[in-house]
Amino acid sequence: MGFVGALVVIVCVFGGFLAAGGHLHVVWQPFEVVIIFGAALGGFLIANPIGTVKMAINKSIHAMLGKGPSKKDYLELLQLMFQLFQIFRKDGPQAVEKHIEEPNSSEIFKAYPGFLKNHHAVDFLCDTMKITLSADLTQYDVDDLLDQDIKVAHTEEHAAAHAVQSVADALPGLGIVAAVLGIVHTMDYLDQGVQTIGNLVAAALVGTFLGVLFCYGFFGPIATKMGNDIEAEGRYLSVIKAALVALQRGAPPLVCVEFARRSVFPAERPSFDEMDTATKEAKKAA
Numbered sequence: 189m190g191f192v193g194a195l196v197v198i199v200c201v202f203g204g205f206l207a208a209g210g211h212l213h214v215v216w217q218p219f220e221v222v223i224i225f226g227a228a229l230g231g232f233l234i235a236n237p238i239g240t241v242k243m244a245i246n247k248s249i250h251a252m253l254g255k256g257p258s259k260k261d262y263l264e265l266l267q268l269m270f271q272l273f274q275i276f277r278k279d280g281p282q283a284v285e286k287h288i289e290e291p292n293s294s295e296i297f298k299a300y301p302g303f304l305k306n307h308h309a310v311d312f313l314c315d316t317m318k319i320t321l322s323a324d325l326t327q328y329d330v331d332d333l334l335d336q337d338i339k340v341a342h343t344e345e346h347a348a349a350h351a352v353q354s355v356a357d358a359l360p361g362l363g364i365v366a367a368v369l370g371i372v373h374t375m376d377y378l379d380q381g382v383q384t385i386g387n388l389v390a391a392a393l394v395g396t397f398l399g400v401l402f403c404y405g406f407f408g409p410i411a412t413k414m415g416n417d418i419e420a421e422g423r424y425l426s427v428i429k430a431a432l433v434a435l436q437r438g439a440p441p442l443v444c445v446e447f448a449r450r451s452v453f454p455a456e457r458p459s460f461d462e463m464d465t466a467t468k469e470a471k472k473a474a
């Protein structure tokens with residue numbers, strides 16, 4: 189929906205300008221754009237380490253084009269975990285070890301390509317099962333371990349969202365910088381007549397317009413969407429955590445995935461009947 193929202197902003201702002209009798213060529217001021225976004229990019233690079241810069245770019249693209257986990261994604265996750273836990277309880281640790289050691293080669297994981305593409309979630313699930321198979325951990329140890337993983341990931345991702353929000357906050361001020369430089373430039377043409385001066389002042393004011401527009405119409409909403417995406421990803425990991433903690437507690441596979449299902453927000457939560465059907469399919473597959 190991010191792309192759709194951006195399209196709505198563009199159509200409404202510039203469509204309204206045209207409907208009021210404006211001319212789009214007046215708004216096209218490439219040097220104003222260079223000043224504003226060049227300064228914004230420079231400040232962005234000064235303020236953030238390269239890792240945050242890369243993550244901010246990736247998360248911004250995802251915010252515009254991607255979407256959060258859906259009911260289908262959660263249902264597949266629950267089905268996958270049930271299948272793994274069934275093998276673990278039925279055939280022992282060695283039977284499940286080959287799947288979690290090489291998830292990309294596992295027939296179980298290959299059956300759920302949506303989950304397999306989520307590398308963080310794959311590592312989150314597989315690494316935790318590896319350590320629980322190789323070390324004597326209590327359910328409280330697993331709970332603390334997974335909380336720490338989610339917390340660290342959130343801290344890193346929120347730094348990227350904050351970096352984009354900082355750019356958004358700077359854009360109106362940088363628009364004023366471009367406008368002031370435009371007015372300074374206009375001072376050289378005071379003897380050129382009202383029409384020339386009017387055109388130059390209009391061009392200068394476009395800098396303020398662009399700074400405000402891109403702050404509140406694009407970069408600010410993108411930063412907010414990044415934050416929402418981060419929270420959605422965190423909830424997805426929390427669902428995995430609920431199942432793994434229940435497994436470490438000794439709960440049966442069906443109870444483990446029920447703990448996980450109850451951790452999903454009601455809007456995306458699969459129903460009990462949907463979960464029942466999915467677990468029966470997983471039993472057949474096993």
